[in-house]
Amino acid sequence: MTSFxxxxxxxxxxxxxxxxxQCLLPLLSRLKRVDFTLRVDDPSVNQGQMISSFDxxxxxxxxxxxxxxxxxxxxxxxxxxxxxxFMFMGRRVAVEIExxxxxxxxxxxxxxxxxxxxxxxxxxxxxxxxYPHTHGIWNLFEFGVNRISECxxxxxxxxxxxxxILLLGYSQHDTSTNQLLSKQTRQQMRSKAAERIDVx
Numbered sequence: 001m002t003s004f005x006x007x008x009x010x011x012x013x014x015x016x017x018x019x020x021x022q023c024l025l026p027l028l029s030r031l032k033r034v035d036f037t038l039r040v041d042d043p044s045v046n047q048g049q050m051i052s053s054f055d056x057x058x059x060x061x062x063x064x065x066x067x068x069x070x071x072x073x074x075x076x077x078x079x080x081x082x083x084x085x086f087m088f089m090g091r092r093v094a095v096e097i098e099x100x101x102x103x104x105x106x107x108x109x110x111x112x113x114x115x116x117x118x119x120x121x122x123x124x125x126x127x128x129x130x131y132p133h134t135h136g137i138w139n140l141f142e143f144g145v146n147r148i149s150e151c152x153x154x155x156x157x158x159x160x161x162x163x164x165i166l167l168l169g170y171s172q173h174d175t176s177t178n179q180l181l182s183k184q185t186r187q188q189m190r191s192k193a194a195e196r197i198d199v200x
Contacts, residue, residue: 004038004185005175008054010129012169014145020122020166027088028168030065034058035175050132055083055097058126062086067093074118082115092119097126100133102143109147109157109165116161126168132181141169 011031013021036057038050063069067086072094085094094115096108105125112123127140144167151157172181 002040004040004050006036006038006052006181007173007175008034008036008058008128008170009173010171012129012141014141014148014167014169018163020164023089023091024093024122024124024166027062027065027067028166031061031170034061034170050100052099054099054126055095058097059084059086059095072115072118072120074114078114078118082111085115085120091121094120094123095126096123098140098144099126099128100131102138102140105140105144105147106156109151109162112165113157113161116164122164122166124166124168126170129169129171130180130182131172132183132185136183141167144169 009032011028013025013028015021034054034057036052036054038052040050059069063086067088070085070087070092072082072085072092082094083097085092087093094112096111098104098108105127108125112120112125115123125144127144129139129141131138131140148162148165148167151162152159173179174181174185
């Protein structure tokens with residue numbers, strides 16, 4: 001396993017209107033920097049996908065800024081897990097972090113509808129603006145904005161629940177250089193992970 005220190009910054013919200021935005025802005029505007037760890041366990045598995053601790057660190061940061069921890073319960077027949085939930089100003093908020101796969105964003109939007117159905121007032125989907133993929137840099141936040149827009153345009157999802165979903169975009173940086181994570185970052189991590197495996 002190869003670990004790599006990174007941080008998230010330049011947080012951005014979408015849409016910048018509506019009840020979710022108005023309620024959660026006082027909390028989310030306090031986000032300036034969230035330090036987290038990236039790791040590659042085995043570069044030969046899943047194209048050496050980077051595993052991130054961003055969700056755990058984001059939760060700690062939000063709790064430190066005034067949110068309260070919340071255990072959002074689902075019925076026994078619903079085998080659904082969310083990354084975490086919290087309370088803020090009396091509102092229940094479910095959080096999904098999509099760190100790597102843009103094709104899962106539509107599934108995340110469906111999951112947010114489920115969270116609303118089972119008691120969440122709002123839902124947040126966290127999306128990096130620069131995920132280093134094998135084929136280049138993916139802006140998952142921009143992709144998420146487009147998917148929400150298409151959902152509204154073509155009637156995919158309940159409008160009142162779509163309006164209670166807030167996208168949280170963030171840029172990922174290399175802690176050692178303060179530079180944005182890049183394709184080169186991914187290649188370096190995979191190379192180091194491969195070296196460690198070879199040494200064994």
